[in-house]
Amino acid sequence: MADGALYITTPIYYVNDKPHIGHAYTTTVCDVWARSMRAAGHDVFFLTGTDEHGVKVEKSAAEHDTTPQEWADRNAAEFQKVLAVFGLTNDDFIRTTEPRHTRQVQAFVERLKATGDVYLGRFEGWYDEGQEEYHTDTKARELDYKSPVSGRPLVRAEEQNYYFRLSAYQARLEALFAERPEFVRPEARRNEVLGRLREGLQDVPVSRTNFRWGIAMPDDPEHVIYVWIDALFNYVTALGLGDAEPGPRQRYWPATYHVIGKEILWFHAVIWPALLMALELPLPGCVYAHSFWIADGQKMSKSLGNFVDLPTIERFLGHYGLDAWRFYMATKGPLGAHDADFSARHFHEVYTTDLVNTVGNCASRVTAMIGKYFDGAVPTEAPDGSRILVAEHDWPALASGASESSLEAIERLDLAGSIEQVLGLVRRVDGFINLTEPFKLAKDPGRRNELGAILYQCVESVRIAAHLLEATMPERMSQLLEALGGRIAGPLADAVRWGGLQPGTQVAKVALFPRLEALDQLAPSAP
Ligand code: ME8
Numbered sequence: 465m466a467d468g469a470l471y472i473t474t475p476i477y478y479v480n481d482k483p484h485i486g487h488a489y490t491t492t493v494c495d496v497w498a499r500s501m502r503a504a505g506h507d508v509f510f511l512t513g514t515d516e517h518g519v520k521v522e523k524s525a526a527e528h529d530t531t532p533q534e535w536a537d538r539n540a541a542e543f544q545k546v547l548a549v550f551g552l553t554n555d556d557f558i559r560t561t562e563p564r565h566t567r568q569v570q571a572f573v574e575r576l577k578a579t580g581d582v583y584l585g586r587f588e589g590w591y592d593e594g595q596e597e598y599h600t601d602t603k604a605r606e607l608d609y610k611s612p613v614s615g616r617p618l619v620r621a622e623e624q625n626y627y628f629r630l631s632a633y634q635a636r637l638e639a640l641f642a643e644r645p646e647f648v649r650p651e652a653r654r655n656e657v658l659g660r661l662r663e664g665l666q667d668v669p670v671s672r673t674n675f676r677w678g679i680a681m682p683d684d685p686e687h688v689i690y691v692w693i694d695a696l697f698n699y700v701t702a703l704g705l706g707d708a709e710p711g712p713r714q715r716y717w718p719a720t721y722h723v724i725g726k727e728i729l730w731f732h733a734v735i736w737p738a739l740l741m742a743l744e745l746p747l748p749g750c751v752y753a754h755s756f757w758i759a760d761g762q763k764m765s766k767s768l769g770n771f772v773d774l775p776t777i778e779r780f781l782g783h784y785g786l787d788a789w790r791f792y793m794a795t796k797g798p799l800g801a802h803d804a805d806f807s808a809r810h811f812h813e814v815y816t817t818d819l820v821n822t823v824g825n826c827a828s829r830v831t832a833m834i835g836k837y838f839d840g841a842v843p844t845e846a847p848d849g850s851r852i853l854v855a856e857h858d859w860p861a862l863a864s865g866a867s868e869s870s871l872e873a874i875e876r877l878d879l880a881g882s883i884e885q886v887l888g889l890v891r892r893v894d895g896f897i898n899l900t901e902p903f904k905l906a907k908d909p910g911r912r913n914e915l916g917a918i919l920y921q922c923v924e925s926v927r928i929a930a931h932l933l934e935a936t937m938p939e940r941m942s943q944l945l946e947a948l949g950g951r952i953a954g955p956l957a958d959a960v961r962w963g964g965l966q967p968g969t970q971v972a973k974v975a976l977f978p979r980l981e982a983l984d985q986l987a988p989s990a991p
Contacts, residue, residue, distance in 0.1 A: 471716035474512040479539035480524040485772035499935035505955030509716040513558035518691035522677040568706025581742040591621040626671040633738035652801035719748040729753040755798035787937035794879040812982040824977035843916030844967040859921040860962035867960040947972040
């Protein structure tokens, strides 16, 4: 991964929909990564925001008897509320109706007109009105001339528009994909893009005349900049890259990760890099396209009304707590090539197995024994100067192995893999307690040093685990670190170094994750 400043982005969400699990998910994934990278000592910028222009917003505003701007304001506020509810630490929230964005989009498009990459021309194609997207003849045939999202017929449309010369970037895009296999992840998504790229690229419209709610084309205000082009630029306008004086945020470009859902991959993996090439700007490190949450085995859709929406999520938060929600998102979410099924039963199983029985139980066992046998003062690991190797467990090596693997995995955005390394360490501590039976040793005053050594190794491993899990579960892990005498300042690699916990430190007994009844329905009104 690149050194220095790091930059992670979510898609900017349409304001004509209410926030649901999908939006919360992508933003939470980025948040866990951003928190981890900050903890590791990097200079991180984490961006999210809202996509506020286009026909859909214009239409829904009219349906709600209000202006597009007011409608956008109202719904952008809903999305901002989500950030607080989920404890998200974004550094900025960009709205495409803000002057800082519109001004820079116009400047970028003007530059593209000047280079000849944007030109006025005629276009005919198969148009998906709901998605505001054109399909090629081949693709339209494959789709049986129906929208893959709404199922409504594609319409044959012809327009005089400004176009972006995407076709001119075919060879450079092919070279990009060949040279940088990590540019699109996961692998299955990359293969899909490659397949479509090989069919050949056509130029794409960058302006429309069939709606008004958008950014005017420079020097031709009859034309409004196509909402997708407007939206993609958010990633650089938030950093001020289109301004005459780009300012200090330009150090974050290029983005380390653009995290998106798989349905918007083409725009991000092909159109966006081509636009950047045309503008001679560096390309992002990786476009990461995750799969979808489905609910109780079915695709979530408006018509089925089975979106896991904000009120439903709030019931889970109220019952299990924010950290449990974030843990479930991070470990069981659809980051890989397959969709993930959200079910209340599965959520409850994961909560009980991993949080109550593993992390919570281990932390409370270890802190309770130190309370009972050492009056809460951390014992000495090796009182006679030599490390006691009990039951062939080399704890410093085990802990540093787990830390390194966990940090490596999170850099690759493998959240589940990163967390699994830490859970593995915690499970080993539990197994070690069962094996060495400190509660029996405690009865023999002659084995006090051994007892102390065992408990030191356990509590030090738990402390290291707490640091590594803090990006995912900030509330409970900071509570645990407080109980273990406070967090160690400095970069994560130092905080997780073996031996950080000083003998004599007072630790308090903790109860992190209470055993709970199952919340067995997704929605209060579900049958
Ligand atoms: O597409 N599972 O905005 P959008 C997981 N404005 N993630 C999901 C999901 C699901 N079932 N449903 C949605 C747009 N998402 C454009 C983007 S970017 C320059 C412009 C998440 O409001 C996922 O990240 O439809 C997906 O890509 C995004 O929400 C789409 O949000």
